[in-house]
Amino acid sequence: MTTHPTTGESAWWQRIVPSGRGVVIGVPYFWLLLFFLLPFLIVTKISVSEMETVRFKDVLTLKEGLLQLTLKLSNYVFITQDDIYFKTYLASLKYAAVTTALCLAIGYPFAYFMARAKATIQPALLMLVMLPFWTSFLLRVYAWKGLLSENGWVAELLIGLRIDQILFAADLIEAPGKLMNTPFSLVIGMVYTYLPFMILPLYANLAKMDLRLLEAAADLGATPWVAFWKVTVPLSKAGIIAGSMLVFIPCVGEFVIPELLGGPKTLMIGRVLWDEFFSNNDWPLASAVAVVMILLIIVPLAIFNKYQAEATEKRS
Amino acid sequence: MTQPSSPAPALLQIRDVVKDFGGGAVAVNHVSLDVSKGEIFALLGSSGCGKSTLLRMLAGFETPTSGSIVLDGRDLAGLPPYLRPINMMFQSYALFPHLSVWDNIAFGLRRDGMPKDAVTERVDSLLKLTQLGKFTKRKPHQLSGGQQQRVALARSLAKRPQLLLLDEPLGALDKKLREETQIELVNIIEQVGVTCVMVTHDQEEAMTMASRIAVMSEGKILQVGPPGDVYETPATKFVADFIGNVNLMDGTLIEDHADHVIIDCTDCKHYVGHGITGTEGMAVTVALRPEKIHLSRQKPADDFNAAPGTIRELSYFGSFTVYHVRLDSGRMLKVSQANTQRHRDDALTWGDQAWAHWSRSAQVVLTQ
Numbered sequence: 177m178t179t180h181p182t183t184g185e186s187a188w189w190q191r192i193v194p195s196g197r198g199v200v201i202g203v204p205y206f207w208l209l210l211f212f213l214l215p216f217l218i219v220t221k222i223s224v225s226e227m228e229t230v231r232f233k234d235v236l237t238l239k240e241g242l243l244q245l246t247l248k249l250s251n252y253v254f255i256t257q258d259d260i261y262f263k264t265y266l267a268s269l270k271y272a273a274v275t276t277a278l279c280l281a282i283g284y285p286f287a288y289f290m291a292r293a294k295a296t297i298q299p300a301l302l303m304l305v306m307l308p309f310w311t312s313f314l315l316r317v318y319a320w321k322g323l324l325s326e327n328g329w330v331a332e333l334l335i336g337l338r339i340d341q342i343l344f345a346a347d348l349i350e351a352p353g354k355l356m357n358t359p360f361s362l363v364i365g366m367v368y369t370y371l372p373f374m375i376l377p378l379y380a381n382l383a384k385m386d387l388r389l390l391e392a393a394a395d396l397g398a399t400p401w402v403a404f405w406k407v408t409v410p411l412s413k414a415g416i417i418a419g420s421m422l423v424f425i426p427c428v429g430e431f432v433i434p435e436l437l438g439g440p441k442t443l444m445i446g447r448v449l450w451d452e453f454f455s456n457n458d459w460p461l462a463s464a465v466a467v468v469m470i471l472l473i474i475v476p477l478a479i480f481n482k483y484q485a486e487a488t489e490k491r492s
Numbered sequence: 493m494t495q496p497s498s499p500a501p502a503l504l505q506i507r508d509v510v511k512d513f514g515g516g517a518v519a520v521n522h523v524s525l526d527v528s529k530g531e532i533f534a535l536l537g538s539s540g541c542g543k544s545t546l547l548r549m550l551a552g553f554e555t556p557t558s559g560s561i562v563l564d565g566r567d568l569a570g571l572p573p574y575l576r577p578i579n580m581m582f583q584s585y586a587l588f589p590h591l592s593v594w595d596n597i598a599f600g601l602r603r604d605g606m607p608k609d610a611v612t613e614r615v616d617s618l619l620k621l622t623q624l625g626k627f628t629k630r631k632p633h634q635l636s637g638g639q640q641q642r643v644a645l646a647r648s649l650a651k652r653p654q655l656l657l658l659d660e661p662l663g664a665l666d667k668k669l670r671e672e673t674q675i676e677l678v679n680i681i682e683q684v685g686v687t688c689v690m691v692t693h694d695q696e697e698a699m700t701m702a703s704r705i706a707v708m709s710e711g712k713i714l715q716v717g718p719p720g721d722v723y724e725t726p727a728t729k730f731v732a733d734f735i736g737n738v739n740l741m742d743g744t745l746i747e748d749h750a751d752h753v754i755i756d757c758t759d760c761k762h763y764v765g766h767g768i769t770g771t772e773g774m775a776v777t778v779a780l781r782p783e784k785i786h787l788s789r790q791k792p793a794d795d796f797n798a799a800p801g802t803i804r805e806l807s808y809f810g811s812f813t814v815y816h817v818r819l820d821s822g823r824m825l826k827v828s829q830a831n832t833q834r835h836r837d838d839a840l841t842w843g844d845q846a847w848a849h850w851s852r853s854a855q856v857v858l859t860q
Contacts, residue, residue, distance in 0.1 A: 391553055392586040394573040396600030397651065406599075410590045 216470065223463035224248050251464035261448065261465065265472065268445040271359070271434075272427035275366040279374040279423045280416065282367070287378035287415075288408075291385070302379070305372050313369065317436050320365050324437070325356045350441070357439030365437040366427055373426075374419040381415025382408070414484070421480045425473050445469055502526035503687050504550075504655060509559030511545050511711075519545040521711035522559070527655075527704075532681060532688045534702035536695060538734075542711040543691045547657055550689060551580045564654055574603070579653040583660040585644035587632040593643050594619075594628040600651045618646040621680060638669050645677065649684055656681065658690035662697055674700050695735050699723070707731050728860050732779040739780045739825050740858075748772050754796070755857065759819045763796035765852035770859065777858045782828035784854035787815060787846045789838075798849035801825065803840055815840065817848050 224247045225234070237244045255261045290301045308316060323330040334340055335353055343349045348360040355361055385408065393403035409416075431446030438444070445465065452462035504527040511520040520542040527533045535543040548554040550561060552573035561568045568576060579600070587596050597618055601611045619625050622642040632640055641664070648656060661677060662670045678701050681688050692698050698705050699719040706716045707730075715727045726732035729740060743757035748770065755762040755778055762778050770776065792798045804824070805816035810831070817825045825848055840846055 386586065388582055388586040389588060391551075391573070392580075392582055392588070393599070394553075395551055395578075395580045395582075396647070397574045397603035398599075399574055402603065407588060407590075413590075 216467075219463045220467055222459055223251055223461075223467050225460050227458065227460055248460070251461045252468075254461065255464055255468060260443075261468075264443050264445045264448050265468070267443060268428045268430075268469075269472070271362060271366065271442065271444060272424050272430075274363055275370060275427045276374075276420050276424045278363065278367045279371050280420060283371055283374035283378055283419065284416075287375045287382055290375070290379050291382035298383075305375050305379075308372065314432065317365055317369060317433055320361070320368065320437055321356065324361050324364070326353075331355050350439075357437070357442075359438075359442050362434055362438040362442045365433040366430060369433060370423040370427060373422040377418035377422065378412065378415040381412045381418075385411055417480055417483055421477065425477065428473055429469060503529040503531075503564055504689070505560075505562040506546075506550075507560045507562070509546070509549065509561065510557045511542070511549060511554060512557045518711050520549070520556075523708075523711075523713055524559075525706060525713065525716065527687060527689060529687050530685055531704060532678065532690065532702045534698035534705045535689065535691045535708055536693070536698040536705050536735075537708035538693055541708045543693075543708050544659065546708075547580075547659055547689065547691045550655070551578055551657055552576050577651075577654040578657060579648040579651055579655075580657040580659060581644045581648040581661055584664045585632075585640050587640060587643055587647070589632055592629050592631060593624060593635070596632065596643055597646045597650050599647065604651065614650060618650055621649075621683070622646045637665050638673060641665060641673065645680065649680075649686065652684075653686065656686045656688045658688060660692055660694075661690060663692070663694070670697070677701065699735075707734060709734070725856055726779065726858070729777055729779070729858050732856065732858060737782050737826055737828070739782065739785075741778045741780065741823070743776060743778055745770050745772055745774045745776050752852070753857070759821045759823055760799040761796050762855055763794070763852050764855050764857055768857045768859075770857075774859070779856040779858055780850060780854060782814065782826040783812075783830075785825065785827040785848050785850045787817070787827055787829060787840055787848055789840075789844075789846055791847050792849040794849065794852075797852060797854070798847055799825070800845065800847050803842060803844045803846060806840075806842060817846065819848070 226246065226248045237246065286305075290298060290305075293301060322328050325331060334343075334355065340349065340352045340355065343355075343358075343360050344352045348363075349355055349358040389407050389411070390400075390403050393407045394400070398406060429446050429449075430444060431450060434442055434444045434447055438447075449462055449465055449469070452458050452465055456462075504525075506523060506525040506527075509520055509523045510518060512518045523542075523546060525533075535546060537543045545554060549556050550568075552568065552571060556569075563577070588599065591599065594615060597615045598611050601614055606614070619628060622645060624639065624642055624646065627635060627639060627643075632643065635643065641662070645661075662673055665673060674697060690698075690702065702719065704716060704718055705722050707714045707722060709730055715722055715731045717725075722731065723735050726735060726738075732738045733740065741757045741759070741762075743755040743762065745753055745768075746756045746761075747754035748768075752766070753764050753768055753770070755764060755776060757778060764778070768776075787803075791800070799819050801817040801819040803815050804818045807814045807816075812828050812830045815827045815829065817827055819825055827848055
């Protein structure tokens with residue numbers, strides 16, 4: 177039997193050398209495998225290991241010819257028993273949620289008007305959104321320390337406008353006139369830092385919207401306000417979800433901003449992780465905390481992915 | 493589809509409307525039109541002639557620079573689109589992609605705060621009318637072009653508008669489907685009895701669907717009338733050329749009689765069996781439709797209205813054939829002949845000598 181070169185089976189070398197597509201997809205997968213999945217498995221392994229003075233025991237041991245698996249789940253049990261972990265997880269989720277909501281509230285109108293601005297000035301506006309990335313993230317967050325502490329001009333402005341009284345009444349600062357190291361300063365820092373991550377996907381989504389749909393809505397009796405809620409917002413759902421995920425997920429595990437701008441009342445899980453790893457040197461417990469955190473983040477991410485997959489399916 | 497125009501006052505009165513976007517050309521230039529109740533009125537023109545701008549002014553998306561639009565005795569000036577008793581079927585439909593067929597149709601009714609039962613009843617009757625009953629839960633992207641078109645129609649009819657606007661209603665459909673849909677669309681519109689203004693660049697679409705046509709060019713209305721009138725008695729060279737195929741021959745009016753005129757063109761003398769207002773020696777153009785010309789091998793008896801030539805091109809369309817005849821003067825004449833017989837032995841073909849001739853009432857004499 178002879179096979180035609182163009183219709184028959186692929187040549188022998190084609191079966192060994194991966195196709196171009198395989199390489200393009202394979203390289204990032206390999207990267208993620210090596211630098212995400214593998215370390216995550218190691219961390220998971222550490223979280224169920226037993227501490228032995230300076231290092232921890234292997235999970236798998238060969239004892240008298242028998243392979244023995246020792247899983248120490250006490251760290252996970254400990255996390256559920258000591259309510260500091262539960263409280264900090266909850267606080268992390270709370271601050272991440274508040275930050276996401278504020279980013280959405282500020283970012284949506286911004287992205288909306290940017291997408292509806294004249295085509296000629298849109299690149300300039302986009303540039304302005306990304307401009308903060310040109311300076312170090314650390315410097316920018318540190319700058320807020322100066323702005324919000326006593327004699328900082330933002331602090332003086334807010335106090336001058338008596339906004340500190342409102343913040344105090346809402347229990348967002350500890351005392352009138354003291355803005356730094358409070359939930360208020362923490363959220364300001366996080367919203368400031370993560371706002372571009374909300375704006376960019378929203379802008380990308382809103383810019384490609386078919387404006388005739390708004391005309392169709394107006395034609396059918398919808399006022400501009402109703403058309404916005406019934407047409408624009410539902411159609412930008414994918415952008416809202418993408419932006420919210422981009423803000424929410426890193427916010428949950430944020431360490432630098434709570435460290436620089438937060439205070440005693442704003443303990444977040446990133447700080448707890450740091451303490452367990454580097455102050456208490458309890459790597460198994462720290463790893464358990466990290467694993468639980470990742471699980472907390474993976475759930476919303478999975479929902480997001482499912483939605484994205486559905487949206488892609490719809491488009492095709 | 494010609495209907496006698498009713499003597500009742502026009503439902504829609506467009507009075508001296510101008511739209512100037514600035515920057516030279518005026519999009520709509522002093523347009524006045526009357527559209528009677530129950531009529532299907534077509535604005536026909538090539539792209540950029542201002543027909544879509546005029547339609548958008550009716551819908552309220554554009555504001556006229558001057559002039560007035562009156563619907564059923566009410567001046568629409570200053571009325572935003574969402575308050576006008578006018579609905580539009582958009583070009584390529586603009587269906588809401590996030591809503592099902594049912595919700596798309598119900599969108600306008602819900603905005604009016606119509607009670608739920610009434611909405612259901614109305615939407616169901618429209619689904620029946622447009623034969624979309626099977627697709628209520630589908631999203632627009634799950635429908636074919638023809639189905640989407642019907643959803644768009646149902647959505648624009650849902651609020652029972654006083655005026656329905658159609659923007660290139662069949663432009664997104666392929667040819668075969670377009671022909672079927674034209675008739676279906678007209679049937680539905682007539683069943684509902686809504687007055688309709690449509691915009692199209694497709695003359696066939698305008699002629700089959702509309703009861704009256706307005707031919708537009710460069711922001712101006714050139715001619716208004718029933719399709720037959722616009723086709724058979726075009727007012728200008730532009731209209732004659734724009735609607736259908738035409739042979740235009742320049743000539744001079746040499747004899748002016750009460751019941752006929754003689755026009756001298758390079759190729760032949762035209763005997764036109766109807767009087768025209770003109771003077772002898774005046775330069776005129778004779779418009780002759782290809783299907784009104786006959787071809788024969790023998791010289792016809794009439795000395796007028798005939799010219800000899802050679803067949804240079806021949807396009808066979810099945811039901812008819814278009815011949816390009818080169819007259820002895822060098823002018824090309826388009827002649828269309830119905831193929832009424834199968835396999836004619838003496839059929840004219842490339843290179844044949846033939847006489848083109850036409851009746852004494854076949855021509856239209858144009859002075860502009």
